[in-house]
Amino acid sequence: MIKKNGKYKVYLSDCCSFPRIRKDSIPGLFDEARQNSQGLIFVRIQDKWAIYNVKLKRLHGFLFDRIDFSTSVFDTNTENTRYQIKDRYGYLNKNGDYITTAIFEKADLFKEDAVMIKLPEKQPGYMDTKGRFYFED
DSSP states (O other): OEEETTEEEOEEEOTTSSSOOEEEEOSSOBSEEEEOTTSOEEEEETTEEEEEOTTOOEEEEEEESEEOTTTGGGOTTOOOEEEEETTEEEEEOTTSOEEEEEEESEEOOOBTTEEEEEOTTSOOEEEETTOOEEEOO
16 A cells, blocks of 8 residues: 555555565555455545455455454454444454444444444344354343
């Protein structure tokens, strides 16, 4: 990723050469660009985020209002990412696939294999990394 004049350009580069050889890029300039430890690339234009994989293939368009970078996204012990669309939360796995859509009104960060969640009209409960819900009766 290269920042120039306050905008980011994202390139696929040869990691073994110095200086890095620019092979391909994600079209466009972005207000922000980040990469997590699993290789997902997150780019922002204005207030929306999109997600690309390490080969610069777009996985999700600009529909995310928030991606949690300071927590699970960059925690190498946790492979799942919490995101927000409007006033709801959901989770992506390490490949950028949906574990759940944005259905939770409250959602914590994964701690190992489980996360505390709250669905509308339900008591708080837990969800595992496979997207299975557990609620007390």
